[in-house]
Every structure is written in structure tokens, then in C-alpha cells.
Amino acid sequence: MIHFPTSEQDVAQYLGAAKGSVTIQGGGSRTLHQPAGDTLSMEKLTGIVDYEPGALTMVARAGTPLADIEQTLAQENQRLAFEPVVMNDVLGKTGASTIGGVFASNASGSRRIQAGAARDFLLGVRCVDGAGTIIKNGGRVMKNVTGYDLVKLLAGSWGQLAALTEVSFKVLPISETEATLSVAVTDPVAAVALMTRVMSTPYDVTGVSYDPAQGVALVRIEGFEKSVSYRSAELRQVLAPFGDVDILSDLASRAMWQALRRLGPLVGQSGTLWRVSVKPTDGPAVVEALHGAPYVMDWSGGLIWAVLPSDFDLRASLSQIAGHATCFGQGHSLLHPHSAGVAAIMQGIREKFDPHHLFPTHSKAA
């Protein structure tokens, strides 16, 4: 059964009476695994509730399509600075990504390394827990330490705790211009050396990635005209020892990062999509464990997206590395099992939010 609530009250009533399993779904564009039981679709709970461009804040119902949000922001020359990754192409999904889904999956893109993750931009939530109780936390102002920060706990909780009904978040201006320095690099070790080097400069780099298929590392800077041209020149010198440097100006640069945002380099590869987060200098070791499978590196080497054969469990080869891995479509989400203490706390929190065990859990360890 699929249920389409049109109000928060609807959601509360539905969850208050629900039995069995319930999978909460936004647009279904980035699902972690096959939905079990009934589906609670948030697609009809839509609309921007409040937008104050001068305060850099927006409030929207959870089912509002990401595309609508971005369009409204663009009219005021603003954007979601965490650049949420769009997974339709790579997962072959047609559903429209929703703003609730973006935050529930903490879906951050390349700019995360400089601007912060989706969870860092989420200011407040309204949600309904598994007992049908309506809960609000945080608010719509940028600075708020009133009570516990359940906002961060709910960001990235992948529908395990509650159905988000309304989210309030911080937005930022679209930069006047941008540029990307592209350097020919042939292996991940050299790429990570380059990427960590540029992150240790004062030049406010907002994206740094490596695409092995093209054999290039990309370094993005954004801002006002004079500032971008100054930093391009400085970074060109920093990068010179690593290889030949090309500079892509504004539009070409934007197109490049748009493609990465949709995981362009991995679209059309057959297999299962994996996402691994480690510290940048561990990136090459992760690549080693991929045994030649297609991948791209983002976040200075700390984020690796890869497409692997469906029967290959990457986690077994990464037991010596700290971090975490998510497998799309099969629902694994951990590199290492939680320690007993952490597992008990996570289980305890799930029990509190979802006393009738309606929602799926994702912490299946290796």
C-alpha cells in the first residue's frame, strides 16, 4: 500500500495507526534499498512556507521537489550551498528528488568540503515519529542552541526515526563567477597529494575532485570577478609542480561541476553504486581495494564513489581504514560494525522514536 498524506496531521494519523513495516519515501530518487511493507510517500506534502532572501533562510514542506526549491532560490540569485548530489542518472531513477529526502539522506555534493554538509545547513525540522507524535526541533534562525540538536540527528537518518514534514534551512548567494583549474594527473596518489595541497592554502577552494577516466584533478574557486582571477593566478603557481594546468572559466567550470553533481563519470556503468567516506589521505587505499572498478574522488580524496560488481562486498577489504561505506540498492551502510556501546545507543534511540518498529534500520554491519 502506498499512502500520500497532504498534511502533517495526515502523517500523524497514519503513523499513529500504522502496523507492520513502513518505508518513508520522498521522490524515490536515492533509495538505499528495496522498500519493505507499506510506503509513506511525502510527495504531496509540498510548498515553500517562508523565504527570506535577506536573512538567507527558507522553510519548505518536506515533499517539495528539489528542483522547485533551487528554481525559487535562483530567482533571488541564491542556492543550496552544499550542492546536493543528484542520483537519478546514476541509479536510473525517474522520481523527483524532494527537499525532505535531501536532508534525510544528508546528500551533500562537492562544495561540502568548504561550505559544510546538508546537515550543517539544516536549521529546523518538524517531523512525526513512529508513534504518530508531532515533534519540532531547531527553528528558522541561523544560531540556535536551545535544547538538544535533534535536527542533526534527523539529518542523514534515512527514514529510520521519523517522517520529516517541514524543513528550514540556510541558503547562500550564488557566486558572481567561478573558475576551475584542471591538472593532468595519472594516479590517485598524485591526485590526493595535489588535492590536499590546495586545501592547505588561503584561497578558499570550494571543490576538489579527481576523475581517473579523464586523468584530471579539478580545483574550483568561486566569488567576485577580481578575487577569482587573483586566486586562479596564485593557485596556478601552487599547482605547477603537479602537472600541466588548464583554466576553465565561468560557464565551462559550472558545467563541469554540474556533471559531477549528477555523478556523470559513473552514469551507465553496470553494477552497484558505493559511496565511501574516509580521510583524504586514505583515499588511495580505498581505490586500491576497488580492483580497477570505475570510480571518482571528491572532497580532496576523502569521498570515493564507485560502481562495483553486485556480488562484491567492498567492506571486507577496508577493515584497516576508519570511515564508512554506503551501498545503494543493498542497504549496507557501514564500513565497520559499531562498537557494542555505540550500537546499543543507536538501538536505544531507534526504540524511542519508533517504538513499534515501523521503520527500516540501516546499520547492518559486515
Next chain:
Amino acid sequence: MEMPVPSQHRLDRKSELVLRLRAILPADCVIDDPMETRAYECDALSAYRCPPMAVVLPYTTEQVAQTLKICHDLNIPVVPRGSGTSLAGGAMPTSDSIILGVSRMNDVLDTDYDNRVIRVQTGRTNLSVTGAVEADGFFYAPDPSSQLACAIAGNIAMNSGGAHCLKYGVTSNNLLGVRIVTMQGDILDIGGAHLDAPDLDLLGVICGSEGQLGIVTEATLRIIHKPEGALPVLLGFDSNEVAGACVSDIIRAGVLPVAIEFMDRPCIRATEDFAKAGYPDCEALLIIEVEGSPIEIEEQLEKILAIAATHNPVEMRRANDLQEAARIWLGRKSAFGAMGQINDYMCLDGTIPVSKLPYVLKRIGEMSREFGLGVGNVFHAGDGNMHPLILYNANEPGELEKCEAFGAEILKLCVEVGGCLTGEHGVGIEKRDLMDHQFTRDDLIAQMNIKDVFDPAWLLNPAKVFPLDASASRRDGGM
């Protein structure tokens, strides 16, 4: 301020407690002489004091764990403490509790520039984290004004902010991992040098939990490279509305300053008398700071000044060098001291949507006349975090209570216009009983449920954050 009645049962266990602690800890770790425990009777909310039964100052995480096990065993509440600079009473003990302070744990454990992280023990002060990396060009961004004294432990517990958080975020945006000890004495590692949480984001809820979920002994923090330079401009306006509109226009134009500070006339006058920074005598004053290389600073300041010029400023003054910059900041940095010269003051910390600034300032002015107490406003205008400073005379009977009542009205107003009770100082005991104005009981239960999971007996800093009647049944459960 109402606090729970101390439990006689617990007080009777003091000698047993001290004996057991001394048996496992180095001699200098346990303090129970009432002359010495006095030093821990309050934090920077010094109107409220109460010495604890004992103070424990361990050297290692294992010692923290052993201490907590004993206290758990004996059912003794534990109040964590960093440097004791909380303005909310977060580190104030009760007479039947112990203080567990991390001030002796202040080492740098690991510095890793490639991955841009530093791992420290949490007793380390905020400023000395930057101190450990600045020779190499790096810094730790969150910069509470108390940064010389306050510890990373307290910053994490309160999710502290600072003047530069408009650009760099608050503690929670710069915290990557912790080692935390639960009340039962379990040592847990959460997060690390990699980004984002696997599964539930426990780090996110630990940060800002005011010492109620566990004792944080180590932290992995984001460090970033310093900008090439920074310079401020000072702008004076005839009305709060105009100053507010100017801030909004600057933000909409895509300029992202590192700091936008606002002062109102009472505050400007007080600081002028005190610091003589040469501020104009106007209704509202803005100090806006931008960062970058000289070319980049120039480019941003030009844009800011062009926007400001359209708002009929009574003064526009840009700093051309560090000396002029220091002069512009002088008045703002002495604002609290200047108000303190006039009288005792209470510093509030509510946040409002920026667009509500003119209305809120007007209402505060009216209330100031109703209560008969002066008030000056300093304000982080970029993010809506207000710091009204209410003047009162602590020696005059009844004035503190009047001041608190006035403060409560201001904070309720912040909530009413869509803001919140506290932007960076935390709830502690100070705002505990106002929580019902911002949250429903269901909202509060959802938060208290988290504490139930981490600390089922409610022994860690129990009488804070939540209205006493809301937490009563949970706190009694542990008796």
C-alpha cells in the same frame, strides 16, 4: 532559581564516595576540603552558587571512566566542567553532586595538516588550539569572546559560536569526532577525521547537549588555513530600520562578510564614554569585516560601501590598515566592559529572524521604560543573535529579580517573532524554565528521550536544560 532539594541519602554517602575515589585516583585528583571546593561553586553566571560534595580532576580518560563508574554505583550526580565560563549556569553543581573537571587534560594528541584536523584533549582552551597550529598558517575557526579561558569541552557541550561564525559556522560545524565517556563508564569513539556519520549522527546530538549525555575527553576538530588578511568598515545610521535594511541588502548582493556586528545608541554612548573609539553619536552602528588578499578585501569593501551609500549613512569609515582596524573594533570589543562600568549587567543571548530587528528593538525600548532598567544592544546582525545587556544594581534588593523578569520578557519576545531563547550560551539553569515557551511537552520529551538512552539514571548534570517539572519523574527514577 529553584534547584531540586539535595538528597540526604546522597549527602550521607560523601565519605564512602571520597574513600572509593581516592583508592583509585592519584591523590591530587580528589578535592573535598570545603575551602577548596568553594572555587567550583559557580560558573560565570555567578549570581547562583552552591559548592559540590567533591571535585575530581582526572588526568586520563580511563580515570574519568573509573570516576563515573563509582558515582554510578553510588547514585551520585556528576556535573561536568571545562573552564567554568558558562553564562547559563551549565557548570553549577548541587550540594549532593560532584564536579568532574577536565582542565588537566589539555594535550594536543595529533596534528594532521593534509587532512586538516587536530585531535586534542578537551580541557585545552579554545585559543590554544589555534595556538598549536598558527605557526603553520592554520587556525580553529569558532571564536567565542571567552576563547582565552573557555575549554573545547565547554564549547562542545554548549555548541559555542563566535564573531566569525557567520562565515565559518559554530562548534558543531567544525567538530568531526569525540571520545566520550558515558555515566556507566563506557568509553565510546564517535566520528573521526573522515566526514559525516555512518548511520545516525550521534556527534550532532552530543554537541550542544550541555554535559547531559557523557563526559567528552577528546575531540577531533577541523582546522583551516588562515586568510591572507581581514579589514572592517564602520557604518553609522539614523535608525535601526535603515541599518537593518543595509545588512539585508549587503547579504542579498552576495557579499559574505566574516562578521556583521550591530550596536544601538545606548551601547554606542556607553562605549564612547569608556573606550573613546571615536564612534559617531547615531542610532545604529554596524561593523562589517571582510577577508582575503588586499585585492579581494578592496573588491568587497567597495561593494559594501556602495550599498551603504544608498542608505544615507551618517558615517562611513573604512580601515586601511591594521591600526585603523583595531580602532574600529575597539569600541565593540569594550562594549561589555563599558556597560559594566555603568552598573551590573545581565547579558541575554536570544536569536531573532533578522527582518524582525527594528520591531524587537522598539519593543525592548518600551519594556526598558516599563521595568525602569536601562538596556544596550549588541547584536551579531548577520545571523540574528542578539545580546541585550540589561543594567541593574545587584546591591539593591529586588533588582536582580526585576532584571531577570525583564530578561525573560525579552526572550519570550524573541520566540514570539520566530526566533529562539539562546543562540550560543545554552540553556543551563538560566533559561531552563522558559523552555515551555519555545517547545511543546512532546518536543521536550523527544529531547529527554535521548538522555534516557545515554544516561538512564539521569545522573549527569540532571537539573539543567529541561523545566524541573518536565524532568522530575525521570530524575526521581534514579533515586
